[in-house]
Amino acid sequence: MTSHRVLTRRNAGWMALAVAAVLVVTALIVAWIAQPGESRQTAATPAPVETATVEPVRTPTATPTPTGPAADATVYDLSGLPEVTVFAVIPELPVDDDPLGDVVGVAARSVEERAPVFAEPGGEPVAALPRDYVYDGTVVPVIEQYDAWVRVMLVGRQAYPSSGDPAQLTGWMRTQDVELTAQDAVVEVSLGDRTVDIVRGDRRESVATDFGYGVEATPTPVGRSFVMTVRTEPSFAYTRGNPLIYLSVQSPTLDGFGGADVAITAFHYHDARSGAVSNGCLRIDAAGAEALAALPLGTPVVITG
Template sequence: MPLDAPRQLVGAALVAMSLAASIPAAAAASPATPAAAGSVTATALPAATTFTQVNGLPQDTDTYGKLSGLVVHPARTVAVYAQPGGTPAATLPAKQLGSQTWVPVVEARKGWYRVLLPSKPNHVTGWISAKGLKKARSRHRAIVKLGTKQLIVMNASKKLGTWTVAVGGPETPTPVGRTFLLALMSPKKKTYSPLILPLGTHSQTLDTFGGGPGTVAFHGWPDRKVFGKAVTHGCVRVPAGALKVLARLPLGTPVLIAP
């Protein structure tokens, strides 16, 4: 599992990521044939990506619980189930936004993992077969404290840094709960941030923004006066030093957004 994710944009350029981490729909990954042998066609089920909403799957009820750090990557598109061995409800592609899909495990049973998904609604999970998955364990985690507007990054028990950040405003708050680093992207043209790190969560007040799905992200900001304020449309704006640390974290790293 690489420490540095691929840094290219997929399809069109990012649109207004600073406000709600919006990504043009043209960049959405197309689902490949699921691993469930012959039972599901490529177009029969929604792909669990940041662009989609998936229904009929369980919610993550322990939204502030500490994740184990176990993360998994499907080498090819796999079927996602509401219960192990049931009827597939979605597919999980091997790549998203130009990066490998790494998702954190919230529950394990023999031969199966229940993972956090990057789709709407927030906190949606699904079961995938353990067969053929690549596995890794992330010792890292990022914690955003909305009340104090602080970001803390940990490597096991070692604190890598604490920074004052900007978070969502009263009308467009940053969504709370546990999520994960979904991808690492580098805009092709100079913009407000050299890197953008989409998370597996979305704005709960903006269904879309700038033509994209309202994906929340970590990113930089050129005006340091915003740090310590609730002024964004849901994203977390971070100082340059914090952005460099976040960019070195493995994909799938747990992120906890606390009130």
Template sequence: MTDGEVSGAPRSGTRASRTRRAVWITLAVVVLVTAGIVTALLLRPAVPAASEPTPSPSRSAGPTPPPTPTPTPTPTGFPANSTVYDLAALSQIDVFAVNAGLPIDDDPFGALTGEAATSIGDGAPVFGDPVGQPVGFLPREYTFGGTTAPIIERQEHWVKVLLVGRQSVPSQGNPAQVMGWLRTKDVAIAPLDALVEVDLTARTIDIVRAGVPERIATDFASGTSDTPTPLGRTYVMTTLVEPSFGYTRGYPLVYLAVQSPTLDGFGGADVAVTAFHYHDERSGSISNGCLRVDPAAIEALAALPAGTPVIVRP
């Protein structure tokens, strides 16, 4: 029995060896296959995710157009003038001036800018045409005022303003309200806060501030048919009290830049200036062109600064 056990051991061992060998071969195959799969996955090219496709050059919208160049702004208004002028060689523009080079206001009932210009230094050259030569100069200060001029047009290099003086006396030409051009480099510009509106038909006078009118007169006297009150836009030249004018009863006179359309002069003077003033008789068309008002109205008008625009409507 012992011999039988010994002789049987090799046969049993052989079968076990073959079994172990088969297991190891199977494991080796599995390892090799697994390694091959892993290697294949590692060597496979990356594919972009479907939700984030890589843009294709063939599907491009085309080349990017060149940027549109920014146009150079076109200068507005008249060109700058940097010429230095000798003011002593120019005639002064004041209430007594009769200067054929001063143009007549081309839009008597037009708008204003709400600003006024005053000369810097001794004065500013005045131009009838900004591309021409000066026709006179506006002094910074003058006894009878008129040097603070309301602006009716403003450009980068120029302002168009109303002015005192006349182009001609009535007997020889057009005496209406004059204007002129000043270089912005020669003036200081400041805002105006009021405007006076006169209606000859309605017989009303309003002081307008910020678009809101304040009625200061509901009746007043104005010019006759032979000596009418000038129409259109003008401005306060100066305000003063003249004791020798007894009819004013000591109230101030508010002189305007415009003069009579029919009188070359008045009261022995070479001027015929229009004014607001007090008078005992102050109703109807009875004056030489001035606007006669009551005490409250003249006090309100006298409080306005020089340069305040005044528009007289028919």
């Protein structure tokens, strides 16, 4: 019994010491927590990382470089200039130097009553193209196109066959003087294959698989031209009332025809319409004449041998 009480007293003493130690430690912790933040070590809050903002590099927009001949804003007096019509002979205007070249697919027409026509950009005008004319020929296809200028095919001639070159006439016009419209069709004529087709992009409409054309002395002119005007002429009995589709190009050998001082090439109906039988015109059937007559004025026509 005595030894048990001794052990109990000793245990009680140790327990008292342990409790006292715990109280001391607790007091120290409370005191540390109560200290000002400056003397207390705390985990630092990470400072935010500033991400640099990359400013886009500003590249100046390039100004398009004008293509082709320089613009000409001169106001010209057109009163003394010859008018570009089917009857005109204008030696100053050039003939087509690339008769089998491509066409642009654009037609031009004068904005005003008359527009200046130049032999070359930068020169003085040598003729005037009317906006309207009784025999048309005022909607003209573009064969070269630039910012300030277009080169176009024209009606009329540079010279009569007996004195010079009567081939397809051309001239230059300022884009400021014309309205430009898109063209979607080209008439392709092959004298060798005896075919006439209306071509629109990838589509090809056959107009004729045989036709009449010029004899050796009065051949059908080869090269590019365009639809000048479309007429029905009852006095031409051989057409049997079908339309004539007149082209811009004239005979390479005839100064005039039928009492007139012009020798215009045309598509028209004729009963005899196979092979070399005409004075240069292209003789087709009634359906072919109707199809070609429906094309817009100024539609390009390309005739190959």
